[in-house]
Amino acid sequence: DQQVKQNSPSLSVQEGRISILNCDYTNSMFDYFLWYKKYPAEGPTFLISISSIKDKNEDGRFTVFLNKSAKHLSLHIVPSQPGDSAVYFCAAVPGAQKLVFGQGTRLTINP
Amino acid sequence: GAGVSQSPSNKVTEKGKDVELRCDPISGHTALYWYRQSLGQGLEFLIYFQGNSAPDKSGLPSDRFSAERTGGSVSTLTIQRTQQEDSAVYLCASSLGILAETQYFGPGTRLLVL
Numbered sequence A: 001d002q003q004v005k006q007n008s009p010s011l012s013v014q015e016g017r018i019s020i021l022n023c024d025y026t027n028s029m030f031d032y033f034l035w036y037k038k039y040p041a042e043g044p045t046f047l048i049s050i051s052s053i054k055d056k057n058e059d060g061r062f063t064v065f066l067n068k069s070a071k072h073l074s075l076h077i078v079p080s081q082p083g084d085s086a087v088y089f090c091a092a093v094p095g096a097q098k099l100v101f102g103q104g105t106r107l108t109i110n111p
Numbered sequence B: 001g002a003g004v005s006q007s008p009s010n011k012v013t014e015k016g017k018d019v020e021l022r023c024d025p026i027s028g029h030t031a032l033y034w035y036r037q038s039l040g041q042g043l044e045f046l047i048y049f050q051g052n053s054a055p056d057k058s059g060l061p062s063d064r065f066s067a068e069r070t071g072g073s074v075s076t077l078t079i080q081r082t083q084q085e086d087s088a089v090y091l092c093a094s095s096l097g098i099l100a101e102t103q104y105f106g107p108g109t110r111l112l113v114l
Helices: none
Strands: A010-014 A019-025 A032-038 A045-051 A056-059 A062-067 A072-077 A086-092 A105-110 B005-007 B010-013 B019-024 B031-037 B043-050 B065-069 B075-079 B088-095 B109-113
Touching: A010 A019, A019 A032, A019 A086, A019 A105, A032 A062, A045 A056, A045 A062, A045 A072, A072 A086, B005 B088, B010 B019, B019 B088, B019 B109, B031 B075, B043 B065, B043 B075, B075 B088
Parallel strands: A010 A105, B010 B109
Antiparallel strands: A019 A072, A032 A045, A032 A086, A056 A062, A062 A072, A086 A105, B005 B019, B019 B075, B031 B043, B031 B088, B065 B075, B088 B109
């Protein structure tokens, strides 16, 4: 069973516009969420996180929003840049340090 | 090197053969994780080592999979009698702290079982 779901396998956005990546989860016990970014032939790198006690966390061009009642989180990138083109993974922490990942969304930023 | 390294980067094997995948974590990192990403799937947790504690093997999909970590550093993931469904990218990560975002990932080993 897929506890963390990213239903959009790909997304294409014009440079300078906002990119919105979505993630849904099923387990209400998840209390910490992360976004990772992955370039081809490289491992994922941590981007931004959010605790369930918050509904928003911002870091520069990246903002993560959490809607606990809907079990939904989203990553906003604004303005989008060509270097943002990558696969983005949403992950949840169910306890200890194990991460439960979504399937990933491939973001392409068009010049 | 400064980061997590994995070898080989690519491995093609025949069904039924055994394979060993290696992970060199960042020096000093006490925790080491193995994940895999099958086609169209997210990263799936396999096993977690923390210091000298017994590893958390709860994610290993079958008894054909095993892993060990020697001397608290290098780890080897072994898959015996490989099957085609084992084809995936196997990722290793290491961490020093207790926060999940401090996991640093290696580039992965792409395994193809024919």
